[in-house]
Amino acid sequence: MNILVYMASLLYGKDIFFDIVGTIVLTIIGISTLKFYRMNPSNKKHLYFSIAFFLIAGGFLFNILTNFTIYYTAMEVRDLGLFKISYHVLKESDILFDIGFFFYRVLMLLGLYVLFSLYNKKSDASTNILIVFLIVVLSYFTNSADYIFHLAVLLLLGFITWRYYQNYMKCKECTAKYLVISFAIITISHLLFILYLMHPAFVEYGEIVQLAGYLGLAITFISVKKHGKKKVKN
Amino acid sequence: MVKKRSRTDIIGDMLEVIQNKRGEIKQTHLMYKSNLSYGQLTSYLEELVDKHFVQKIERESNFYILITDRGNEFLEKFREMKQFEKTFGL
Numbered sequence: 671m672n673i674l675v676y677m678a679s680l681l682y683g684k685d686i687f688f689d690i691v692g693t694i695v696l697t698i699i700g701i702s703t704l705k706f707y708r709m710n711p712s713n714k715k716h717l718y719f720s721i722a723f724f725l726i727a728g729g730f731l732f733n734i735l736t737n738f739t740i741y742y743t744a745m746e747v748r749d750l751g752l753f754k755i756s757y758h759v760l761k762e763s764d765i766l767f768d769i770g771f772f773f774y775r776v777l778m779l780l781g782l783y784v785l786f787s788l789y790n791k792k793s794d795a796s797t798n799i800l801i802v803f804l805i806v807v808l809s810y811f812t813n814s815a816d817y818i819f820h821l822a823v824l825l826l827l828g829f830i831t832w833r834y835y836q837n838y839m840k841c842k843e844c845t846a847k848y849l850v851i852s853f854a855i856i857t858i859s860h861l862l863f864i865l866y867l868m869h870p871a872f873v874e875y876g877e878i879v880q881l882a883g884y885l886g887l888a889i890t891f892i893s894v895k896k897h898g899k900k901k902v903k904n
Numbered sequence: 905m906v907k908k909r910s911r912t913d914i915i916g917d918m919l920e921v922i923q924n925k926r927g928e929i930k931q932t933h934l935m936y937k938s939n940l941s942y943g944q945l946t947s948y949l950e951e952l953v954d955k956h957f958v959q960k961i962e963r964e965s966n967f968y969i970l971i972t973d974r975g976n977e978f979l980e981k982f983r984e985m986k987q988f989e990k991t992f993g994l
Binding site: 679702703705706710712713715716720788789833834836837840841843845846849890894895897899900 | 910911912913965979980982983984987988989990991992993994
């Protein structure tokens with residue numbers, strides 16, 4: 671909770687805009703992948719990929735709603751000024767905050783795990799059930815220890831970025847290179863969120879770096895779309 | 905090991921071959937260029953005509969296959985999908 675309260679005073683709602691950009695990029699990619707799945711239903715990977723992106727986008731949506739609650743509450747307290755009433759409003763916000771942030775964490779971690787599983791063929795059904803359970807437990811108990819959540823995201827993103835780097839080394843496509851760079855930037859943003867423990871300003875840097883990462887992902891996707899217009903000689 | 909082509913892959917390859925021949929190709933040439941048997945070609949062509957991706961016309965006792973606007977649109981989406989798969993390693 672501390673991390674977001676600090677952000678409220680530092681970014682004054684800009685982080686909501688940053689998260690909206692991320693949600694839009696993730697949703698557009700998710701919708702396009704779902705269309706690819708409809709075009710070629712034999713490739714189930716498209717379906718799982720779109721589910722992963724929708725889950726992460728859903729997580730961002732909860733984060734946006736949670737942030738709105740914080741800003742709204744802050745305004746209410748200033749306007750009323752009566753101790754009893756302002757206390758009540760804050761208490762209500764705490765519950766909304768906890769629920770919203772819990773769903774943000776669960777959906778974000780689940781989405782990243784689905785994405786990670788796509789490149790890791792060794793996982794079976796029992797492992798997946800266990801991981802989902804651990805994700806829910808981790809999301810529930812990290813309310814007061816934000817850095818543990820960001821550490822889990824950092825690990826998952828790190829593994830996924832490594833897979834994308836291996837893929838780039840294999841295919842040498844420039845769109846694959848953009849993808850590696852975008853995911854590496856998003857991974858770094860979570861490292862900055864963890865460094866909040868050293869200095870609160872790292873949250874602000876993390877938000878800006880994360881925005882750059884999602885914009886990079888948007889550029890990657892636009893490049894893929896442009897490729898559709900190029901003719902392939904055979 | 906070479907990966908087996910899916911139905912969508914074969915349709916995409918056929919449309920790619922037709923487009924590269926300026927949107928018009930002899931049926932027999934399409935068969936060779938798409939690596940299909942006569943039976944397979946007939947089945948796929950039926951599907952492509954049904955979906956209005958191609959037109960089949962007879963000229964000077966030869967069958968010609970013409971790609972339609974709808975076929976070109978599908979091919980564009982197909983290329984996008986292939987590039988997406990390459991980029992994300994799917």
